[in-house]
Amino acid sequence: MSDDTPTLDGLAEDLEDLKAVVNGFASQLEHNTNTVDQVAAKVATLGDGQGDDGENGKDKERPKTPPFILLLTGDxxxxxxxxxxxxxxxxLVPTYLGxxxxxxxxxxxxxxxxxxxxxxHAAWLAWxxxxxxxxxxxxxxxxxxxxxxDPMLTQLRAADGPFAGCMTNPDRPQHTVLPVPPVEPLPGGPVVAQVAPATA
Incomplete structure (x- = not known):
């Protein structure tokens, strides 16, 4: 036998390597297929009821996305x-503010x-x-x-954050809120709503 003739041990090792490669490809294919199926399901969900006069097109409710609270008004x-x-x-207050x-x-x-x-509001939606x-x-x-x-509390509770003008001693309240400028419609865009303070 010549030196480049494969041995049974070498063939068995090559076969195991090939199996591992094929299994890796199969696993990646399964992952990619699942990802494509999830994306297709999301696209189908978003497409329901949008210009489709199909059998259930008008009966299906579009998925609701969380509102940006500052764009809401009134009730x-x-x-x-x-x-x-x-x-x-x-x-939040009793658990995290201390x-x-x-x-x-x-x-x-x-x-x-x-x-x-x-x-x-954003932290609450995520919660x-x-x-x-x-x-x-x-x-x-x-x-x-x-x-x-953690990022939300870091921003809110920073020394230069939105509460910087508010005293920390409840016996000496010194609450400072900057005035809200009048609402002007954006050219070709929505009107930005003023935030009406709620009562305590």
Missing amino acids: VYAAELAALAGWVQHL EVSSSATWCARWWEHPTAVARL QELTDPETCGRTGPSVWHRDHL
Whole structure:
């Protein structure tokens, strides 16, 4: 036999290598197929009821996307703010705020600060999704803390954040909120809604 003649051990090793490569390709194909199926399902969901006069096109409700709270007005804004206030009062404040200081500010009238309302609302929407076992998986709460809660609190409680003009001692309130400029319609765009302060 010549030196380049394959041995049984070498062939068996080559066969195992080929199996591993084929299994890798099969695993990647399965992953890609699942991804394509998920994207196709999302596209189909978004397309339902949009100009389709098919059998159930008019009966299907379009999926609702979370509202940007500062674009809401009137009763819709008031209802969304009330729901947010319940979450802030019963979960966020007692669990995560702790001591208030000049380096970690907080305002008892947070709803009067549009920046705070927007950031708190975004964190609350993420909390709803990432603590729901149907949508979050096992890592949802960890992702919420890392990606939503911590950055939001860092921004809100910073010494130069939206609560910087609010005193930390409740016996000496000195609440400063910048005036809201009048609403002007954007050329060819929507009117930006003023945020109406809610009552305490």
